[in-house]
Amino acid sequence: MDFWSKFPENFQRSVIKKLDYKSRCRLRKCSKLDQSLVDSCPVFLDRVDIQPRPGNLMYFGIGEYENCEELLCDKDCEMEDTIQDFLLIFKNSNSKLKTLDITHHNYRLHPEALNVYIPSLLYSMRSTTYRLKIEELSIGNYSEMININFLNLLKSMDPCTLKCLSIRKFPTQTPEIWKEIVETEQWKNLKVIQISEKTSVKLDYFLHTDRFCIYIDSLSAEECWRCIQKYLENPFPLHSFFQVFTSQELIMEEIFAKFNVKPKDDPVERRCRFRKCSKLDKILVDSCPVVLEHVNFEPRLGSQVYFSIEEELIHEHCGVAQKVLKDFLLIFKNPKSKIKKLSIAHFNFQRQPDAVNDFVMSLFAEMESFYTPNFLLKIEKLAFHWGEIRETVFLELFKKLDSKVFRSIFLRKFPIKMQELMMELVETEQWKNLKEIRLQEKLTIPLERIQPVNVLIVTFHSLSAESVWGYVKKFRSTPSPLQSFFQISTSQNLPIEEILASFDDPVRNDPLSNSDAQVKHTQRFQLSWSPKLILVVKIGSRRVKGTICRKNCPEEDFDALEEILVQEIV
Amino acid sequence: MSVENAPVVDVDEAAIPVEKKMYYRFESNDKKEFRVSELAIQQSETLNRLVEAMGYTSEDVENKPAIAIENIDGKTLKLVFQWCEHHKGEAIPVDDGSVPKIVEIPEFDAKLMDIDNGLLFKLIWAADYLNIVQLLNVSCKKVANMAQGKTPAQLRRVYLLPSDEEDEAAKRAAQEAQDPRAREVEEEFEERKRQGGNSFF
Incomplete structure (x- = not known):
């Protein structure tokens, strides 16, 4: 049977849209008809990596949305071939690429590689009318480009698509070229700009973006205030930010003098200053406990650590770890002082993989010099979302938390993988006393080792019916507050029939009125410890969720607490 | 649930279901009759509109002749309805034409589509004709997966591509x-x- 050509064209297009990029290119080679058909279907790619290599070769890698972690086509090829392969992506005018990453690791050996490649690419595009639809242009490590090449590359991009520009080192700059760059539609439409190395450029060129991060020589008080004012006056989206590093120190007094609002009083600093006035004041300050809502640490470049006391930001500063940690540990000078939430975030972890480990080790060292060996941090919740931490360091930090206060843990990735360390962790008082466990990525601790807590959000690879039912039973028999819930997800399908078969109540599918189609079974369990409350358990193919609800309004209670939790700022 | 146990009722082979839901009767072009639940029909935009327009009552469904689907044979229609029954109540994906949605073939669908190319072709055709978006998605993905890792020459053989x-x-x-x-x-x-x-x- 003539399989493919019997397909109507719309089916063929549907199939082509679902082909991986490699197969798409191969199908294109089968016949002229297939070529024109493939070219008529836009392609959406996650990333393309181009890296100059010795011997006029180029590394060319393509990553797809479906397999964005592995590059599907990765090879070293002749420069001309990579240009043709690259331009092929844009054969259809609706094709779009999320990230183009040009990185030149060997720039010392071949300083001119990009200055040959970019003009050749642009030359090959001379007869085309389209512009490259690329959302993010990233020019990475040690790439040297003559500014005119950068300008032309920028101009070759579709201004409506390009949103983000990330450059490690800006090409050699002259004011004329800069002027021309910032006058392009592409620059004007950018939403995000990041330039890692020092650049001599006017701050005003960046004020149209939602986010920018630059490193300049100096920042005058007028410029600083202009920047703040721009963000105050314009309706930028949530999480918009600016970050300006300077070689020369900022003079606070001058900046404050330019403000048309009074700088906000800082009770923490005032407290610290007051503490220094006399021995008596020190005793007085230390005798008053302080309860802080949210303290945040972020390791930054150059051994700096950003330290802030959040919720209506009352204090923030960036300094060397030792200084920041001294300020932090002062909080616990009074034994009744505590922090409700401590966040550690490290956004630059790929470049500084050990920054969090180093920071936590410094914390231990400072704790040792500041307090007695049995001192424990009074922190209710530990949140660690961005960055990497070694499993032993994490375990050590975990043990330094006061189990009488520590109640909640909120992690993206559970750092502990070794069986012995894991067992050590679950045996700690800190773990046993937890009331909230929220882990976004797959957990390696067996579900059987997790005690019933008020909030449990975890993911496993797969679970047996016995494990699931075991946890449901434990949760059911443990008195918990209203709206307490567990949400257990799996990557593999759950054995629903087996789970239902293990119930000690008659199996009865009793969906809530607002239940969605993903739920395959809903069971309402009576609770031995409360006549007014029930446990509602919803089971889907890969998720089981149970919530303590009021008997008469389970719909209202089922997702109530989760909805509050998802709004939490990490 | 296995493919064999999917709740499509082939009148010749199985008993009438005990659930008190409305089951519509359809007839293929080779006169095979099927009973399909109201919820399963919602997966097909074409059939859903058709039954809505007909406004049948439970009695009508039993007393009036089965709704004829002229273009699809019994073997294909059985697969289609098995799929609809298995996925009844699931949300119907909407293609907004932006970044392509990742399509995963569930285990049930993979087993259902473990068929020869001829029947697969008919299934895709039926999914398109009956406007069953997700079945069309997974079946096209199945055809796309057939191309994975193949050279152009192998592709010609797999897809029977003309030169x-x-x-x-x-x-x-x-x-x-x-x-x-x-x-x-x-x-x-x-x-x-x-x-x-x-x-x-």
Whole structure:
């Protein structure tokens, strides 16, 4: 049977849209008809990596949305071939690429590689009318480009698509070229700009973006205030930010003098200053406990650590770890002082993989010099979302938390993988006393080792019916507050029939009125410890969720607490 | 749930379901009759509109003749309805034309589509005709997966792709079938060329 050509064209297009990029290119080679058909279907790619290599070769890698972690086509090829392969992506005018990453690791050996490649690419595009639809242009490590090449590359991009520009080192700059760059539609439409190395450029060129991060020589008080004012006056989206590093120190007094609002009083600093006035004041300050809502640490470049006391930001500063940690540990000078939430975030972890480990080790060292060996941090919740931490360091930090206060843990990735360390962790008082466990990525601790807590959000690879039912039973028999819930997800399908078969109540599918189609079974369990409350358990193919609800309004209670939790700022 | 246990009721083979839901009766072009639940029908935009327009009551469903689906045979229709029953109540994906949605083939669908190319072709055709978006998605993904890791030569074999020459021949044949006069003109032109004439006119 003539399989493919019997397909109507719309089916063929549907199939082509679902082909991986490699197969798409191969199908294109089968016949002229297939070529024109493939070219008529836009392609959406996650990333393309181009890296100059010795011997006029180029590394060319393509990553797809479906397999964005592995590059599907990765090879070293002749420069001309990579240009043709690259331009092929844009054969259809609706094709779009999320990230183009040009990185030149060997720039010392071949300083001119990009200055040959970019003009050749642009030359090959001379007869085309389209512009490259690329959302993010990233020019990475040690790439040297003559500014005119950068300008032309920028101009070759579709201004409506390009949103983000990330450059490690800006090409050699002259004011004329800069002027021309910032006058392009592409620059004007950018939403995000990041330039890692020092650049001599006017701050005003960046004020149209939602986010920018630059490193300049100096920042005058007028410029600083202009920047703040721009963000105050314009309706930028949530999480918009600016970050300006300077070689020369900022003079606070001058900046404050330019403000048309009074700088906000800082009770923490005032407290610290007051503490220094006399021995008596020190005793007085230390005798008053302080309860802080949210303290945040972020390791930054150059051994700096950003330290802030959040919720209506009352204090923030960036300094060397030792200084920041001294300020932090002062909080616990009074034994009744505590922090409700401590966040550690490290956004630059790929470049500084050990920054969090180093920071936590410094914390231990400072704790040792500041307090007695049995001192424990009074922190209710530990949140660690961005960055990497070694499993032993994490375990050590975990043990330094006061189990009488520590109640909640909120992690993206559970750092502990070794069986012995894991067992050590679950045996700690800190773990046993937890009331909230929220882990976004797959957990390696067996579900059987997790005690019933008020909030449990975890993911496993797969679970047996016995494990699931075991946890449901434990949760059911443990008195918990209203709206307490567990949400257990799996990557593999759950054995629903087996789970239902293990119930000690008659199996009865009793969906809530607002239940969605993903739920395959809903069971309402009576609770031995409360006549007014029930446990509602919803089971889907890969998720089981149970919530303590009021008997008469389970719909209202089922997702109530989760909805509050998802709004939490990490 | 296995493919075999999917709750499509083939009247010839199985008993009438005990659930008190409305089950519509459909008939394939080779006179096979199927009973399909109201919820499962919602997966097909075409059938859903059809039954809504008919406004059948439970009695009508039993007493009136089965709804004929002229273009689809019993074997294909059975697969279609098995799929609809298994996925009943699930949300119907909407393609907004932006970044392509990742399509994963669930285990049930993979087993259902473990069929020869001829039947797969008919299934895709039926999914398109009955406007069952997600079945069309997974079946096209199945065809796309057949191409994974294949060289152009292997692709030609898997998809039975015609070469450029075959495409040309097919195009000519189609043109000729459309316009017999065109063939005569072309033959006359070729004849004149052979005789050495420079101009046709």
